[in-house]
Amino acid sequence: MTNSVSGTLIVGASQAGLQIASSLREFGDTDPIVLVGNEDVAPYQRPPLSKAYLTGKATAESLSFRSPDWYAGKGIELRLSTHIQHLELDGPSSGSGAAITSTGEKIPFGRLALAVGGSPRRLAIPGADLDGVCVLRDMTQADDLRRRLDAAFNVVVIGGGFIGLEAAAAARAAGKDVTVVDVADRLLGRAVAPEVSAFYLAAHRRRGTQVLLSAAIEAIEGNDQNRVTGVRLGDGTVLPADVVLVGVGLVANTDLAAGLGLEIDRGIVVDALARTSNPNIVAAGDCTTLPHPLTGEGRYRIESVQNAVAQAQIAAATLVGRPQGPAAVPWFWSDQADLKLQIAGLSNGYDHVVVRGEPDEEQFSVLYYAAGRLIAIDAINAPRDYMAVRKLLGTGGSIPAELAGDTNVPLRDLAAAVTV
């Protein structure tokens, strides 16, 4: 890898970018590091934005990863409120070059890491820009949503994905009248099996949230002051709304990479060592499309803290010329009301599931199998099942599907018995 005196530039100061900087120092890299981000706050945890932060149980300070002293002590120059507009390389396959900020400043670099994350997908329907139509990706948006929720009676959430459902649960817990609408015929459809979708549908309804599926969302309606008043569906129904949260997914930020001619496929394409199609440039986190972390096959977009951290560690190792293997079990969590979902593995491509426990008791697991092999688990309020499978996947083990449903035997014991 190229290693010039101008050091490493990391674009994107969040989970992945900070981890790259931190890991570079852990690997003994003493070159200058510039960590550039276009938000005006130092890197912070995003997950609480739709959970404890939205309900007012966490403060902005408690979300911050590191104190200003930490950056100074590590010799990491953190540049906030700085948007990189454009990147130039010294040569077509070079790793060194310069970044140009939106104010025209030039930041030279010897090595480049992209950790630019993604942006909320916007809805292309009339009224999508009305005052009171919110998205939730960063702290500014969370502050705005929180303020609006405080004053709201009727809340409509468009999109039954993780962020939409977490925010819906928070709003409902605060006593708001909440409706979740989705064009799909089930909740969390891109992430979980129908059994888990059906559980969340029932669980949210039990808590008083209205959920409308297979809904055509035609327009968002507003008043003379351009303030949102409702959401109009295909059948003419208008759902009253003081706040509309649009949670319809994330689009990876690929503009900078595309400008460098890097390969893009829903995200910046990287290999198992976090190298882009220019092997001198690395990328990590939500902005990437990567091979399966355990099998090395296919191309996945994984939007999770675990992936951002694991990939960032790999990217840093690659930058210092000591590439390290992947083999980290993907994991994820989602908190909706008092329901804690923990996911280990990637369920894509499963052909069979085993439901372990009783969904009606709000404590159960779904184990995913492909060709007879355990590949993932969704555990709802069942941390022991989750831990057992997460450990097992890391060792390449499995549990026969015909045994997995027996709740009299802890999964840990089944896993141990089978491995022996």
Ligand SMILES: Cc1cc2nc3c(=O)[nH]c(=O)nc-3n(C[C@H](O)[C@H](O)[C@H](O)COP(=O)(O)OP(=O)(O)OC[C@H]3O[C@@H](n4cnc5c(N)ncnc54)[C@H](O)[C@@H]3O)c2cc1C
């Ligand atoms: C509300 C919410 C809840 C979540 N809940 C969970 C959860 O429960 N569990 C879980 O595992 N994950 C969760 N996630 C996902 C998790 O937060 C992300 O996977 C993680 O933040 C990805 O980190 P990243 O560094 O790759 O990207 P990001 O965190 O998106 O950071 C990218 C940064 O780059 C900056 N940037 C982009 N372009 C430029 C540019 N040109 N110049 C300068 N800066 C730029 C962005 O502003 C941003 O600060 C949640 C996310 C959100 C938004």
